[in-house]
Structure formats: C-alpha cells, structure tokens
Amino acid sequence: MTRFRFTGSPIDTDAARRELLDSGAGGYASFEGWVRDHNEGREVTRLEYESFQSLALTEGERILAEASRRFPVKHALCIHRLGSLELTDMAVWVGVSAAHRGEAFDACRFIIDEVKHRVPIWKKEHYRSGDSGWVNCERCAAAPQHAHGHDHAHQPPAHAQPPVSEEPA
Amino acid sequence: MNSPAAAIYGLILAGGASARMQRDKAVLPYQGRSQLDRAFDLVSRHSVKTFVSVRPSQSTEPTRARKPLIVDSVEGGGPIVGIRSAFAAHPDAAWLVVACDLPFLSDAALERLFAERDPRMVATAYASAHDGLPEPLCAIWEPAAAAALAAFQKLGGDCPRNFLRSHAVRLLEPRDRHALDNVNTPEEYRLAQGALDSTPAANPIQLKIQYFALMREQAGRSEESLETSAATPADLYSELTARYRFTLSRDQLKVAVNSEFAEWSRALRTGDAVVFIPPVAGG
Numbered sequence: 001m002t003r004f005r006f007t008g009s010p011i012d013t014d015a016a017r018r019e020l021l022d023s024g025a026g027g028y029a030s031f032e033g034w035v036r037d038h039n040e041g042r043e044v045t046r047l048e049y050e051s052f053q054s055l056a057l058t059e060g061e062r063i064l065a066e067a068s069r070r071f072p073v074k075h076a077l078c079i080h081r082l083g084s085l086e087l088t089d090m091a092v093w094v095g096v097s098a099a100h101r102g103e104a105f106d107a108c109r110f111i112i113d114e115v116k117h118r119v120p121i122w123k124k125e126h127y128r129s130g131d132s133g134w135v136n137c138e139r140c141a142a143a144p145q146h147a148h149g150h151d152h153a154h155q156p157p158a159h160a161q162p163p164v165s166e167e168p169a
Numbered sequence: 170m171n172s173p174a175a176a177i178y179g180l181i182l183a184g185g186a187s188a189r190m191q192r193d194k195a196v197l198p199y200q201g202r203s204q205l206d207r208a209f210d211l212v213s214r215h216s217v218k219t220f221v222s223v224r225p226s227q228s229t230e231p232t233r234a235r236k237p238l239i240v241d242s243v244e245g246g247g248p249i250v251g252i253r254s255a256f257a258a259h260p261d262a263a264w265l266v267v268a269c270d271l272p273f274l275s276d277a278a279l280e281r282l283f284a285e286r287d288p289r290m291v292a293t294a295y296a297s298a299h300d301g302l303p304e305p306l307c308a309i310w311e312p313a314a315a316a317a318l319a320a321f322q323k324l325g326g327d328c329p330r331n332f333l334r335s336h337a338v339r340l341l342e343p344r345d346r347h348a349l350d351n352v353n354t355p356e357e358y359r360l361a362q363g364a365l366d367s368t369p370a371a372n373p374i375q376l377k378i379q380y381f382a383l384m385r386e387q388a389g390r391s392e393e394s395l396e397t398s399a400a401t402p403a404d405l406y407s408e409l410t411a412r413y414r415f416t417l418s419r420d421q422l423k424v425a426v427n428s429e430f431a432e433w434s435r436a437l438r439t440g441d442a443v444v445f446i447p448p449v450a451g452g
Contacts (some may be wrong), residue, residue, distance in 0.1 A: 033452045049451075052381050052444055054428040058231075065229045080451060092452045112452060120425075120444075121451030122382035134383045135450040 004060025004119075005079050006051060011093045022074040025097035029104035031112050033092040035085045039135070043128035049082045049091065052120040063114040071107040073098045078111055080121060091123075174288035175263040175312050179216030180255045181208050182248050182306060183233055183269040184224045184241060189353045194270045196232045197358060198435060199365050201426070205232050208269045215279045216265050220258075222251035248306060249322060249329050256315035263288065268306035270351045272361045278348045282309055287339035291317055294338055298346035303338050305329035307349050359434060366436040373398050374439040376405070383447050388413045402426065402443060403433040409445075417447055 013030070020028055035047050064076050074097040081091050094111045098104040115121075126132045183195040183205050190197070195205040205221065213219040221236040228240050239258050241250045248268075255264050265282070267274065278295075286293045286309050294308035306329070314336075321332050343349065352361050376399075379392045388409070399405035402424040409415065423446040424431050437443070 050382060051451075052379070052425070052446065055425050055430070055444070055446075058428065059430075062231060065231065065234075069226055069229050116450070116452040118449065119451050120381070120446050120449050122447065123450045124382070134447070136448045 002057065002061065003064045003075075003077050004057060005077075006053060006056070006082050007079055008081070008083050011079050011081055011090050013090075013093055013095075016077055016079055016093060016095055019077060020075040020095050020097035022097050024099060025074045026099050027101045027104050028095060028097040029101065029108040030093065030095040031108050032090050033112070035087050035089045035091055037087050039125060042125075044087075044125050045128055046087065046126045047085045047091070048124040048126070049080070049085065050122055051080070051082055056119045056121060059119050060115065063111055063118065066114070067096070067107045067111050070110065071096075071098065071103040073103060073107045076107060076111060078115060080115070080119075082121075174286070175261060176217045177215070177265050177283070177309060178255070178259055178262040179209075179212035179219035180239065180252070180264045180266045181205065181212060181219065181221045181236075181269050182251050182266065183221050184227060184248070184251055185268075185270070190355060190358065193230070194352070195230075197270075197352075198431065199272050199362060200436065201438065203232050204272065205236070205269050208267055208271070208274070209236055211274060211276065211279070212265060212267050214276060215283060217262075220255065221269075222248075222255060247327055249318060249327055249332070252310060252329065253315065253318050253322070256310075256312070256318070260315060261312060263312055264310045266306060266308055266310055268351060270353070271307060271349055272352055272365060273345075273347050273350055274307060275345070275348060278307070278343070278345065281341065281344070282307070285339065285341050289337075290339045291336045292333055292338050294333060294340060295343045295349060296340050298343050298349070302330055303333040303340055304349050305333050308333070362432070362434060362436075374437060374441075376437060376439075377442040378405075378409070379442065379444045381444065381447070383417065384415065384445050387415050399437060401434050401437060402431060402445075405437065405443060406433075406445060415445075421448060422446055 037044055060078060064078060067073060067076050076096045078094045085091055094108050096104045096107045123135045124132050125135055185194060187194040196203045199207060209219060220239045221233055222239050223233050224241050225244050227233055228238055239255050241254050243250060252266055282293055288311055291314040292308045292310045294303040297304050317336060326332060352358050373396045376395050376397060378395055380388045380390060385391050397405060397408060399408050406419050424433060425444040425446060426441050
C-alpha cells in the first residue's frame, strides 16, 4: 500500500488513522490542512488543487521514506485532496504513529513542511472579487539555499497579483 | 601454493556525502540514467553478484533501495568501512570495488583489471593518471585484505589509498587516462555530461509535453506532441516561451523528464515526456 496518496473525495481520516495502529506505538500525531477564507489580505471563496501525479507520488513517497529514516516512527501516511474545495474542507492530512509523542510530532511536522515545498501540487485561489490566482510557494522564495536535490529557488511569479505568500493549510 | 582464486563479487560504493556536489551523486543522471544504475549494470556484467554499499541512513533512498545492499555497520565511516562490511558479509569473496561516481569507467577497463589480476596480492588496482598512486575505488580486493584492513583501521588508518600504498598491490598503468576521472562538483558534472552527451542535436526529435496549472493556462492546452530540434529542456523552454509567452522565467521552474526531476542541460531524446514545474503550493 502506498503511503502517499491523492483522493478526489473527502479524506476519510478514521480509516487512515486505523492504518497507523501498532502495538508498539505509544501515540499518534496528525495534521489537517483546511481551506481558509483569506490569504494575503484577500477574501478567498474556494480553492482548486491539481497535481502532476506520477512525479508527485514518487516525491511524496520519498518524503515519507525520509521521515521514517530521520525519526523512529512506526507508520506514516499522507493523503492530499485534489479538485475543487470549499471553505473549511480538508485539503491534506498527515498522520504518524510512533513509540513516543516527540518523534510523532516531529515527523508529522517534517512531512507536511516537505510536502508543501517539494511535491508538484498547485492550488488556484478564487477570490470574493471574482478573479483568481495560482498560489506561489513562499518557503521556496524565503529559503533559496534549501537543499533537496534542486539548486535553484522559486521566486514569486510575475503574474501573482498581489504576491501570494501566506499558506492556507 | 596456487589455490584457486576467489570468485569476484561487485561492490558499488554509494555512501559518499556528496558534499561538494551539494546533491546526491548516486542519483545524478547521465544520458538519462542515474550514476548508480549505470555503475551497477557495468559491474554486474563482470561479477558473480553485485551489491551497493550504503550508510545506514541511506538504505531506504529509492535509487539505492532497489538494489541488493550491504549496509555499513556504522554511520559516516567512509569507503574503508564499506569495503570491510562487504568482506564481513561474504568473507570468501574477492570484491571488485567501484565508486559510483566514475562516469567514464568502461567495460574495457574492468576487463583488463580481471585479466591482470594477481590473487596473491591484497589488491589489483590502477595507478592514478594524476599521481601514480593506487586507485582503491576501482580495484579488485582479495579476501586476504580483510584481516589487513582490520589491523590498519585499528591503528587509526581510514584512507583506503594509504592502505594500498603500504601493502602488496598489483598496480596497472591505465590505458585511458580519463577512465577513472571522478566527478565531485557541479562544474565537473556539467563537463562530464557534455562529454558523454556530445551527440549532435541537428536532427529533430519528437517529444510529449504536459502542462499544469499556470503553464497549462498560458499554453492553452494540457498536453501536446511536438517535433523540435531543442537539445535540452533549457532549449525547449526558450522555444516554447517564444510561442506561448510564458511569464515565468526558467529559474523559477523545475523540469521533469519521464516523470523524474531532471537537469536543464540533460540531452533530450525522441519519446521523452517533458513537464515544466511552476512553483508548487500543496497543503
């Protein structure tokens, strides 16, 4: 079973959580990213997510493998939603079980940070004012030296109006 | 006196930190394939069985994890620990030890190593074209080296070249002085790629391009098949920007070829599928 997945329908967190159960695990940490009604001072009404799936699945699995290498986790899963999402919908879910809470929290944080930064997923924000824009990746622009196999940084795209940097999730 | 020589197993060293390259050298592509895959196939053509030597922290990295691994007993021990771990796993074997970052290494160079092998020595190795010293990371290491390596490390030794300098080695003069050139920096990598990919790109090739997000909206399509004389993704992006007036500059993008991140300078071939990746925004 792959540990990084996409879904076109609402994420079933109960089923996902059950996949993490382990008699050696003393706890579990999860993160849910939700669709928020504002970003960079603009009123957001909905989001659209799309992905380059064949590479995204590979890169997502790499991130989960890295998390398992860095932290002594029992199980780790990440599920990302694609398509059109409304306010308060869940866009992404990360869950980690581990012997102790510290590594569960740390691995969960690592996974969501890396997924936002590395996996080829894009989101388009639709604004109350009727226009829309593709959200840029703030962390790429802020951390040009971040090393993960690419030697350049993303800069805010010229089309972003205004430059969108706050992260809804 | 002449006991039969030990069977030769292959060991690809892929445990380096790639500090100067600033990216994992094992997965660097040449002609569309990772260094590790190329080295593994080359060595497999000459050895009974082939393994990849890795540090414990690398054992789940996908390019490595697909291969039979010999995992170092300790983290950060360097090549000598990799070689000793191989002897520990298969004490009766001799080991053809090859670093993964030798893009010019050829079948001919390995065949000669086998032909000139002297199993009474601790190793059969090439002399460096640069300083004449033995090259430990393209050499046949005999089983007798195992105990000598243990003694050497106990005395604080950690450099396999120094080990070979102080032991009986069959030393060969290289015929191709670049066969063992290794690639440590981005600039060396660029030059090596150019040397290996120096195929004239005058003939048009057929590519499949997929567009996502902003690129899709600006191109007005989600995919197309294209005939082009662009030799690299960088050339291709220039050509398509002229056509579609893409607003993102190349340094804001990454590029994927055949569903894997790729260099802008890699050679494109007919049938390649190319995706330009604008800044990502998952979560």
